[in-house]
Amino acid sequence: MNSVLLKTLYDRRWFMLGWTLGFVGFAALMVSFYPAMHQEGALDALVENMPKAFEGLVGNLASLKSFDTYLASQLFDIRLPLVAGIMAIILAQGLSTHEEERGELRTILALPISRTKLLFEKWLALVIITGVTVIGLGVGIYITAPVTTGAELEFLTFIKLALMTWLLMIAYGTIAFAVGMISGSKGLATLVSIFVIIGSFILSTFAPAVDWLGHYEKLSLIYYFPAVDIVEYGIAKTNVAVLSGVTLVALLVAIVVFRRRDVR
Amino acid sequence: MTEKTTVLKLAQVTKKFRRFAAVSKVSFAVEQGEVVGFVGExxxxxxxxxxxxLGFTSPTIGEVEVFGQHISPATAHVSHRRIGYAAGDMELPKHMTGAQYIHFVMAQSGGKKHAKRYGELVKAYRPQLEKRIGTLSRGNKQKIALVAAFVTEPELVVLDEPTSGLDPVMQSVFLATVREEAARGTTIFMSSHYLQEVAEVCTRVILMKDGGVVEDLSAEELAERGGKVVTLKSYKEIKPPEHARWPSxxxxxxxxxxxxxxxxxITPLLKWLASQEDVIDLDISEHxxxxxxxxxxSGQDDKGSGDE
Structure with missing residues (x-):
């Protein structure tokens, strides 16, 4: 445990284990629901009559007919961005502000560790921990799928969905992380992050139903994670670029400000 | 005569928090091998x-240099390779054990090459190494902080109230470590509320008041400030003798x-005492x-004493 990265992973080991197990269970639950949701013909009438605007809340019910699109629309498209985003924000907030609030940051900064290195290794811990939880999703899906009727998911499709989920978590997490490192304030990091994630969720959920919200839909990070489209057409480079760009900008701003500011 | 190196230097340093100046126009330099007591309320x-x-904060105005390097939050880590630091209110990583933390500190400065010093310090301070720091008492945390400050054999040790929380036995172990380090030529810059320990080990004392340096005394000057405290009781009003300091x-x-x-x-003082009448009590103690x-x-100095 001789680096900030290893120390941070060690400090957060229970958080990582808890959320990973949670993701395993969450994914397993969604997979095991599939036979109940997927009843040939049962949803056809509902799909035909359902208003387009309703899709934002319940997903595209037409996608329930196959397992991969079911998983994309019901797990990756609606529920996961919110749950995983919140998890990433809680993690990032802790990584960026807990040590400073407890007074431990000075203890670390009194050592020959540059602020850039400290910040980058903490961010790397964010990337690794979110990555592990995403692997948990895969474990949940692949341990439940063999015992669930009709639940077959190509591994490549899962990898695409998992990578984009990871990228979305990193983007949310990095925004919260950057606000925490810039301000040292848990309160401000929470406020900004909640605004970003709830804002994204509202925009993505209600934009199909409310005309004027539609103009702002691209401001939502969730917009760049169209899970059903990923299953059907693959990952769009633009979406990767936007999520990576947001992450990179937030990280760079955090480095520039944290290198200069006073710590408590 | 060998020329000594300036280890740290502050030039007209002011630190403001909004309108409040916590430190105002502070200037001093510390030479290699000095043991400086940094004292104040x-x-x-x-x-x-x-x-x-240490670069935790940057000055609003002025310049801070350590080992000839300009210190800013972005660059301070370079000088930290040569600095050990401990503070009385220091928060150590509570998830780590004492041993894990000290090895973490050592790993940042060359790891195993400090193994011998680690052994010596552990023997002297007897810290609880296997318990998680979060479960330790303040005194035991402080022992770990002190071992970590000295273990990398730094050229400069910065200590902020280092003995608060230590029992008297550990305080004397700490003073012995300071003497030992001073003998090796380590520069020590130590703030303390315990003036007795400052007087015991420091070769120089810098006194701060209201954000500024009010006194900067060498060990010799400190000794000169010693002397006696005389308390006299009489039925008559008595005027203090010539050269009396801060009479009240x-x-x-x-x-x-x-x-x-x-x-x-002492002879002129004894003559003066002998000349006094109606004295009912006399007490002479060390100052x-x-x-x-x-x-x-209290703002009292030598005013009204006729002292030079």
């Missing part, structure tokens, strides 16, 4: 100054009480560093 600006030395008088139940400090030769600083803080 709570809120005098000691910790703010140390925070700037008051009346207690019709008895006049005169107190003053005295650092000169401690603590008393000296009390006088400085």
């Amino acid at each position: 709570n809120g005098a600006g000691k910790t703010t100054t140390i925070n700037m030395l 008088s008051h009346v207690e139940s019709d008895v006049h009480v005169l107190a003053f400090g005295y650092v000169r030769e 401690t560093l603590e008393e000296e600083f009390k006088h400085i803080y």
Whole structure:
């Protein structure tokens, strides 16, 4: 445990284990629901009559007919961005502000560790921990799928969905992380992050139903994670670029400000 | 004669928090091998100054240099390779054990090459190495902080109230470590509320008051500030002798009480005492560093004494 990265992973080991197990269970639950949701013909009438605007809340019910699109629309498209985003924000907030609030940051900064290195290794811990939880999703899906009727998911499709989920978590997490490192304030990091994630969720959920919200839909990070489209057409480079760009900008701003500011 | 290197230097340093100046126009330099006591009341600006030395904060105005390098939050880590640091209110990583933390500190500065020093310090301080730091008492955490400050054999050790929380036995172990380090040529910059320990080990004392340096005394000057405290009780009002320092008088139940400090030769004082009439009580005690600083803080100096 001789680096900030290893120390941070060690400090957060229970958080990582808890959320990973949670993701395993969450994914397993969604997979095991599939036979109940997927009843040939049962949803056809509902799909035909359902208003387009309703899709934002319940997903595209037409996608329930196959397992991969079911998983994309019901797990990756609606529920996961919110749950995983919140998890990433809680993690990032802790990584960026807990040590400073407890007074431990000075203890670390009194050592020959540059602020850039400290910040980058903490961010790397964010990337690794979110990555592990995403692997948990895969474990949940692949341990439940063999015992669930009709639940077959190509591994490549899962990898695409998992990578984009990871990228979305990193983007949310990095925004919260950057606000925490810039301000040292848990309160401000929470406020900004909640605004970003709830804002994204509202925009993505209600934009199909409310005309004027539609103009702002691209401001939502969730917009760049169209899970059903990923299953059907693959990952769009633009979406990767936007999520990576947001992450990179937030990280760079955090480095520039944290290198200069006073710590408590 | 070998020329000594300036280890740290502050030039006209001011640190403001909004409109409040916690430190104002502070300038001093510390040479290699000095053991400097940095003394002052709570809120005098000691910790703010140390925070700037270590790059935790940057000065609003002025320049801080350590080992000839300009210190800013972005660059301070370079000088930290040569600095050990411990503070009385230091928060150590509570998830780590004492051993894990000290090895983490050692790993940042060359790891195993400090194994011998680690053994010596562990033997002297007997810290609880296998328990998680979060479960330790303040004194035990402080032992770990001190071992970590000295273990990398730094050229400069910065200590902010290092013995608060330590029992008297550990305080003497700490003072022995400081003496040992000083003998090796390590520079020590130490803030403390315990003036006795400052007087015991420091070769120089810098006194802070209201964010500024009010005294910067060498060990010799400190010794000169020692002398005696004379308290005299009489039925008559008595005027203090020539060369009395910070004289004060008051009346207690019709008895006049005169107190003053005295650092000169004792014979003139004895002659003066012999010439006094109606003296009902006399007390002569050693003047401690603590008393000296009390006088400085209360704004009393040598006024009215005729001292030079």
